[in-house]
Amino acid sequence: MNARGRMSRRELLKVTALAGGGLMLELSLNRPATAEELSTLLSSRELNAYIRIAPDGEITIYSSIPEMGQGVKTALPMIVAEEMGARWEDVKIIQAPIDESRFGLQGAGGSTSIPNNIGAMRRMGASAREMLIGAAALLMEVDRADLDARDSRVVHRSGESRTFGQLAALAAEQPVPDPEMLSFKDPRSYTIIGTAVGGVDNLVIATGQSEFGIDVDVPGMKYASYTSCPRVGGKAIRFNEAEIKGLPGIADAFILAPDDRAGRASMGFLNGLAALRGGVAIVGDDSWSVFEAKRRLDVKWDTTGASDDDWSRMVEQAKGVARKGNGETLAAGVSVDEALADPENRVHEAFYQFPYVAHVCMEPMNCTAAYRKGQGGEPDTLEVWLGSQFPAQVKEIAQNMLGLAPENVIVNPKRLGGGFGRRAVHDFATEAMAISHRAGVPVKLTWTRPDDIHNDLFRVGGFENMKGAVNPDGKLAAWDQHYIGFAKGGKPVIGSGLRGNELPQSVMKNARVRQTMVDVATRCGAWRAPGSNTNAFVEQSFLHELAVLAGRDHVEFLLEQMEPRRWVTEGNVNALNTGRAMDVIRLVAEKASWGKEMPEGSGQGMAFYFCHAAHVAEVAEVTVDADRNFRVDKVTVAVDVGPIINMSGAIGQVQGAVVDGLSTMALQQITMKDGVIQQDNFHQYPVMRIGSTPAIDVHFIQSDNPSTGLGEPALPPLAPAVTNAIFAATGIRIRSMPLSAEGFNLV
Amino acid sequence: MSRFKLTVNGELQEVDVSPDMPLLWVLRDKLKLMGTKFGCGIAQCGACTVHLDGAAVRSCTLPVSAVTGAVTTIEGLAGTGDLHPLQAAWIEHDVPQCGYCQAGQIMSAAALLATNSRPADEDIDAALAGNYCRCGTYVRIRKAVHTAASFYNADAGDQG
Numbered sequence: 001m002n003a004r005g006r007m008s009r010r011e012l013l014k015v016t017a018l019a020g021g022g023l024m025l026e027l028s029l030n031r032p033a034t035a036e037e038l039s040t041l042l043s044s045r046e047l048n049a050y051i052r053i054a055p056d057g058e059i060t061i062y063s064s065i066p067e068m069g070q071g072v073k074t075a076l077p078m079i080v081a082e083e084m085g086a087r088w089e090d091v092k093i094i095q096a097p098i099d100e101s102r103f104g105l106q107g108a109g110g111s112t113s114i115p116n117n118i119g120a121m122r123r124m125g126a127s128a129r130e131m132l133i134g135a136a137a138l139l140m141e142v143d144r145a146d147l148d149a150r151d152s153r154v155v156h157r158s159g160e161s162r163t164f165g166q167l168a169a170l171a172a173e174q175p176v177p178d179p180e181m182l183s184f185k186d187p188r189s190y191t192i193i194g195t196a197v198g199g200v201d202n203l204v205i206a207t208g209q210s211e212f213g214i215d216v217d218v219p220g221m222k223y224a225s226y227t228s229c230p231r232v233g234g235k236a237i238r239f240n241e242a243e244i245k246g247l248p249g250i251a252d253a254f255i256l257a258p259d260d261r262a263g264r265a266s267m268g269f270l271n272g273l274a275a276l277r278g279g280v281a282i283v284g285d286d287s288w289s290v291f292e293a294k295r296r297l298d299v300k301w302d303t304t305g306a307s308d309d310d311w312s313r314m315v316e317q318a319k320g321v322a323r324k325g326n327g328e329t330l331a332a333g334v335s336v337d338e339a340l341a342d343p344e345n346r347v348h349e350a351f352y353q354f355p356y357v358a359h360v361c362m363e364p365m366n367c368t369a370a371y372r373k374g375q376g377g378e379p380d381t382l383e384v385w386l387g388s389q390f391p392a393q394v395k396e397i398a399q400n401m402l403g404l405a406p407e408n409v410i411v412n413p414k415r416l417g418g419g420f421g422r423r424a425v426h427d428f429a430t431e432a433m434a435i436s437h438r439a440g441v442p443v444k445l446t447w448t449r450p451d452d453i454h455n456d457l458f459r460v461g462g463f464e465n466m467k468g469a470v471n472p473d474g475k476l477a478a479w480d481q482h483y484i485g486f487a488k489g490g491k492p493v494i495g496s497g498l499r500g501n502e503l504p505q506s507v508m509k510n511a512r513v514r515q516t517m518v519d520v521a522t523r524c525g526a527w528r529a530p531g532s533n534t535n536a537f538v539e540q541s542f543l544h545e546l547a548v549l550a551g552r553d554h555v556e557f558l559l560e561q562m563e564p565r566r567w568v569t570e571g572n573v574n575a576l577n578t579g580r581a582m583d584v585i586r587l588v589a590e591k592a593s594w595g596k597e598m599p600e601g602s603g604q605g606m607a608f609y610f611c612h613a614a615h616v617a618e619v620a621e622v623t624v625d626a627d628r629n630f631r632v633d634k635v636t637v638a639v640d641v642g643p644i645i646n647m648s649g650a651i652g653q654v655q656g657a658v659v660d661g662l663s664t665m666a667l668q669q670i671t672m673k674d675g676v677i678q679q680d681n682f683h684q685y686p687v688m689r690i691g692s693t694p695a696i697d698v699h700f701i702q703s704d705n706p707s708t709g710l711g712e713p714a715l716p717p718l719a720p721a722v723t724n725a726i727f728a729a730t731g732i733r734i735r736s737m738p739l740s741a742e743g744f745n746l747v
Numbered sequence: 748m749s750r751f752k753l754t755v756n757g758e759l760q761e762v763d764v765s766p767d768m769p770l771l772w773v774l775r776d777k778l779k780l781m782g783t784k785f786g787c788g789i790a791q792c793g794a795c796t797v798h799l800d801g802a803a804v805r806s807c808t809l810p811v812s813a814v815t816g817a818v819t820t821i822e823g824l825a826g827t828g829d830l831h832p833l834q835a836a837w838i839e840h841d842v843p844q845c846g847y848c849q850a851g852q853i854m855s856a857a858a859l860l861a862t863n864s865r866p867a868d869e870d871i872d873a874a875l876a877g878n879y880c881r882c883g884t885y886v887r888i889r890k891a892v893h894t895a896a897s898f899y900n901a902d903a904g905d906q907g
Contacts, residue, residue, distance in 0.1 A: 069845030069882045198841040205846035206834040208782020208821030212847060215781035223776065248748065248765060286776040287785070288768045362786055362794055362847040362881045417784070417847030418881050449787040648841045652884065656844055659883025682791035682879070691872035693885040 050096065051080060051128050057152060057165030059086050062096040064106050065113050066389055067201070068419030069656075070711040071649035072113045074200045076121050078645055082192040083125025083185060084132070085149025086164065093200045098391045098411040106413075107390040109424050109526065111612040111709025114645060115574075118707055126182040128171075135170035136162050150191075187643065194702075196648035201415065213387035213414040214446060216368040222251055224443040225290040226431045227297055228279035228455060231306035231675035232521050235278025239299040244282060247296065249289025252439055253282045262401040262430040265393060269494060273425040273457060273525065274397055278302075281435045287446055294448070307521030307675035314461070315353065317518060318484040322351055322465035327482055327514035330498055331505055336512040339478030345469040348549050352538040352735045355669035356461040358685060359527060363387065363417020364452040367432035370442035371402070381408045382433060383442075387416035389424040397430050402437055420660075421526030425457050450680040457525025458670055460486050460496045462534060466542040474550035476561065479504060479511040481539070486524065487517035495530035502535050503610065504543060504561045506568050506576055522672055528660065529712035532611035536716030537665070537723070537737065540607035544724045545733065554606055554724070555589045573706055574613040580640045581608060583701055584617040588638035591699055592619035601625060602633070603728025607720035613706075614713030615640040618658070620694075620721040624729045628744045632662060632694040632722060640701040641708045654698045654714040661718030663688030666739045666746040692746050751811050755780070756823025766812035771795045773811050774820060782821035782850050786879070793878030796851035797821075803858035805877070821850035824857060832898040833857055836891040844882035852878045856892045864899040866892065 050062040061080050067073035077093050080086075100106055105116075129149045136154035137144035139162060146157045155161040164171075187193070204210040229235060236255045244253045256279055263275030280299055284290040321327070340347055367386040374380045382404055384394050391413045395406045416423055432445035447455065467480035485496035497515050505511035527533065547557035565579030585608050588594075598604060601624055608617040617638045624630040635658050644650045667686050671678045679685040723734040726744070734742050753760045755778060762777045769788075774780045774797070783806060786794030790805035797806045800816035825831045830838075833853050843849050852875060859866055859874035866874070871892050880888065 069843075071844070196841070198838060199843055199846075201846065202838040202841060202843055205843045205849050206837040206853065207825070207830070208780075208850045210846055211781070212784075214785065215775075217779060217781075286764075286768070286772055288765070288772040288776070291788070292767075360881060362784070362792065362845065362879065364785065416845060418845045420881075446785070449789075652841060652844060652887065655886050656883035659885060660881070663883070681789055682787050683789065687792070687879045687881055688883075689872075689879065690875045690885040690888065693883075693889070696886055 051084070051124060053164050053168040053171070055165050055168055057090055057163050059091045059152065059164065061091055061093055063093050064096040064104070065117065066106065066108045066387070066391060066413055066416060067095070068108060068387070068389065068416035068423065070108065070113070070653065071199060071646060072108060074197055075114065075645045075649055076117055077200070078192050078197060079118055079121035080125040082190055083122050084128040085152070087152040088192050088197060090152045095413060098413055100392045106392055108419065109389050109421065111614070111712045113709060115613065115706060115708045122184055123179050123182055126184055127177050127179070130177045130182065131171040131174040132164055132167050134174040135167040139167065139170060193645055194643065194647060197646050198648060210415055212363050212417045213368070213385060214363055214366045214417065216385040216414065216444060218368055218370055218385070218442045221368065221442045221444055222283045222439065223285065223287050223290050224432065224435050224445040225282045225294040225448070226279055226435065226445060226451070227294055227299065228277035229301050229303065229306065230454060230677070231301070231303050231308070232277070232523055234301045234303040234306035236280050237300045237302050239280050239297055244293050244297060247289070247293045249285040250293050251283045251285065253280065253293070254438060255280055256434055256438070259401055259434070262397045264400045265396060267390065267393065269526070270390070270393065270425060273523070274393070274427045274430050276401065276430050276434055277427070281431070281438070283435065283439050283441070283443060291448055307672070309520060309522045309672040309675050311356070311461070311671040311673070314518070318353070318463035319351065321484050321516050322463065322482060325465070325482060327516035329512070329514050330500060331511055331513040333478065333480070333512035334510045336478045336480050336510055339469045339510060340467060340480065342469070342477070345471050345477050346549050347467065347469045348545060349465070349467045350542060350545060350735055352464045352466060352541070354461055354534045354537060354737045355671070356458040356522065357527065357664055357668045358453050358456040358458055358670050358679070359418070359420045359422035360453065360685065360687060361418030361420060361422050364447045364449055365422070365428035366444065366446040367429040368442065368444040369429070369432040369436040371433065371436040371440070379408050380404060383410045383412070384429060384433065385412040385414055386426070386429055387414045387423055388426060388429070389416070389419050393426050394429050397426060398433060401430065402433065420528045421530065422457065424526055427455065449682065453679055453681065453685060454677045457523045459527030459530070459533065460493050460524040462486065462496055464538045466538065468542065468546045470546055470550040474552050476504070476508065476546060477510065479508060481505065481511070481513045483515040485515060485517055486520035488520060492517055493520065493524035494526050495524065495534070497531070498535065499531065503539055503608070507561055507578060521675065529611055529715050532609065532712070532716040536607065536609040537719040540609060540717065540720035541723055541735065544605070544720070544727070553595070555585060555594055558585055558608060574708070576610045577615070580615040580703060580705070581610060584608065584615045584638040584640050587699055587701060588617040588619050588636055591638065591697060592621070592636035594619060598729070601729055603725045603730070605721045605724025605726070605728055607717040607724060609713070609717040611716060612713045613641070613708040614710065616713050616717050618717040618721040620718070620725040622722060622725040622729055624726055629747045630726060630744055631692065631747050634695040634697065635718065635721070636697045636699070637714060638699045638701065639710070639714060640703050640705070641710050641713070642705040643702045643707050644700055645707060650700065650710055651698050653710045655696045657712070657714035658696050658718050659688060659693060661715040662692070662694070662722065662746070665719035665722060665737045669738050669741060688746065749812070751814070753811070753814060754817040756819055762811070764811060766810060768811050769807050770797065770809045770811055770814055770818065771806040774806065780820050780822055784847055784850060786848070792848070793851045793855060794848050796854040796878065798854060798858060801858065801861055803855045821854060824853065831857060832895040833860070833891065836895040839894060840887045840891040842884050842887040842891050844884055848878060848880045852880065852888055856895070859892070860896055860899060864896055866896060
């Protein structure tokens, strides 16, 4: 029987869309009855995933989104398995290849993987379930209304059942259900969603078998290092070529000229970032040889027009801008000047600053590239292996820089040894591709840790000058926020400036928000919760300052700003909902025993923040000694991101965000002098160690709102919760990060 | 270049490399044992932790010429067994996020448990102080080490 002949118009459309690249679908439709290895294959561009059921009952679900520790490779298939009625133990997860014509956007960023894909995953699972039930109805000769799918079986109300494996071949011949007509399981009957499931790769990770980008080994492969100009925008003129080439284990060394073509990106926020920087490539027999040769490099740089950024100068400049007090007005407020001038009101002004910080993913940036000349009129091809948050971007780079058609470029996605926004940009892949193209051999380019820090796309630093007034009743009367940040080509860099959804201006009328942008050459990029991770520190600290000024309890003062319960943008379920905010604030206060008696030198601090559709409140408890050594004893977190998919993954993300937030605010700062990044390695740019880890108590409000992402939003409230707690413990207000530069040592 | 004989995970290996080459790169680039990771090259992050005669060492700064004992990597930690108790505990507690540092964490923890089968939190913090986790999985790392320790003590009727 011809499967195509029985398809509805809609299904025919799906097949048409897949015929060009959907090899697996073709395979399945052409021989569903043979079923040696594949019995059922559902596939759709719209559904954004694959399910395969083998005759032995093994269910394979393809995960199309990159995994970097955020848990998506486990969470998304859980949704599919739940809806189809599979037993989790029967499910095998495979990372899908990179082909956005088949899988849709294969990217991970902005905590969007769950909200963007949950609907498609549910439809995929429900479609499979209906096809399996359809097959069972035929096979068992019963009414499909009397059938139910559970535990990887279709069960009749009489108790008779068939396994998914037994049904797979016949299910493949069932019509694919119309997505509009699908019904979904009652969440109360869930057996997988909401439970705690371990990461699907835990075994291979714990036994050292997991393959990250850096572990790729290709036949004939050489190893490469790249040294780009320490000042952004510079290029290499000459280097000690003869000496380098004469070193043991070195095969080749050459200059690469800057190439902006590689930077062109269709995803606007990435535009320009993956450009090839001018520098020197070294190719050799092993990583150590090329690293040693790199150490001996002596390069004459042309630094005409290169970065001369200087952090100390930036700080002075920002203070000058703050004194002048003008800037682009984003929100005018109602009567801010009047309230600030009113002698009845108490008024307060404070200058905050936050540094540039690096990503320092534990796996340094790396990429393996094999450029192959086409033989006998065949086109040249390129194969690339890397960990990437947006792997399809690599095809764009190859097309723009090397003129390769996308179909002649194969991208092999590998597990990411950390992302945090760094692996959204593929400048390291640009370098590997250019080196392989020039050297004519496959190369694995590995950045040393200093390369990884110097060439990072940093979380942008910045400054905010804050003014506020509280009236005689202790209520917030005016909020005046002036952001001084950084721009390139007249456009704020990622994470710099205000978007208008920050607190409290989004909930109060009398808020004025202005910003001034200063040009910067230093490369900036997305860093876990861009913008939010610094704005939360300033806004939630200053709100606490005003609560103190008003003589009010911080929680009470914060709750007051949220009244009444409402969506700030009506009809937008991704907007701030002040009711959800109040609920997490109250819950965290209750769970942390807010206001309890604290010993001398200890204090509680709290902060709330909203970003990525998530409402998160945190209470930190700190102890500070006379020498300003401090430890964070405990952090209590309350989160509303709607229903949780994987409870274990969710708790892990929150714990990790708390540790990351603490590590960053306490210890980390990148500075530039004459355009050169001053930190080389972990001895100058430390990461928090295990001994400083607080107890972390995580609570979820599983509200009846759509499930949204949790990779980022638990990080922003941490810093202000800690500095507010230090104020409570000592009376010292910290308005600048990192705390180590303010004389506070995390122990 | 010089020839070096190494015992790695119980097998005798011979490599022809520069005497200065750190053990890390011998393992990864020459012996293709990729479980041991490169993180910093200056013994600050612990991703490269292996055992030298049972003691945890940072292989990124240990020249191959200075390797005098038997080397064990994450691939050989379980020996002939299925999983080392720490590996089982890492899975049970769902420790890994990105997973990159975890081999080093487990190797440091294994060296600890070999000499102290009832570690307190402070002991764990001290033994693992050389191992960064950028994802911040430290809470679960502590729990998993305690769980693995209780496996060692099960015979004595102490479940920890």
